[in-house]
């Protein structure tokens with residue numbers, strides 16, 4: 001059968017379940033169940049109406065095309081992406097999912113991550129001293145010392161750089177890059193309010209997370225920002241591949257609708273105040289490749305695993321908050 005014999009059509013939300021059933025034959029149904037809300041899709045049917053190919057654009061995962069017929073894959077991709085309804089559906093439903101579950105990962109969004117990682121090394125080499133004040137603010141960048149299990153300062157070991165944008169211009173450039181800002185704008189837009197021309201950024205941090213090191217324990221960023229606003233977006237940029245071994249981010253989906261008590265930490269987390277998920281809470285590892293951006297509601301309960309790897313680091317940058325001033 002020549003490719004011309006196939007009918008390619010963009011799919012709307014109500015047809016996605018059928019697409020998922022079809023995909024189940026290729027990729028396993030479980031994988032698709034929780035991804036359906038955010039996808040734009042196109043399907044190809046043969047003369048008898050049978051499905052012979054599917055292309056899905058998942059805003060979080062990128063494209064997935066299943067089609068064994070030469071030439072049809074690109075037609076499927078074109079149909080899904082050209083469909084204004086499909087594209088808008090994908091963007092809007094991903095944004096809705098963000099406000100419902102409290103976070104969204106954009107894997108590998110920033111190709112410049114390796115270069116920024118080098119710049120962070122330069123920044124660390126330029127450090128003129130470290131402070132043990134975990135909250136150091138208002139004096140430009142502050143290099144904060146890491147502590148050991150007894151809560152004592154480890155000489156020469158940096159836990160984090162506060163106000164990292166003051167130590168390296170690369171930091172703000174990255175947070176203000178069109179790829180990041182556009183996604184933040186989309187998230188605000190779906191709330192039904194006019195999105196501002198720009199979003200404001202506040203507070204920047206860098207964590208080198210050396211082998212054996214930590215960054216943060218369980219918390220809601222709002223606790224440290226001194227606000228309970230449910231509309232502030234926090235941002236993490238992972239400059240290296242992150243996984244369970246080298247200290248990936250962990251989140252409790254949906255927890256941004258709840259309040260958690262924060263109490264003074266102990267041991268490796270002696271500095272700062274931290275919370276605890278409930279025993280019944282689902283804890284999700286956010287495993288992402290280098291250059292990934294994770295946007296999350298500043299009320300979402302999150303943490304980072306300890307870096308258990310013997311040699312790998314886990315460099316990451318964090319933005320205290322994005323906020324669209326007139327909708328807060």
Ligand SMILES: O=C(O)CCC(=O)C(=O)O
Pocket residue numbers: 205207215216221236248249302303304316318
């Ligand atoms: O290190 C991480 O992955 C998370 C950092 C964080 O939550 C923060 O800086 O507030």
Ligand SMILES: [Fe+2]
Pocket residue numbers: 216219220221234302
């Ligand atoms: Fe945080």
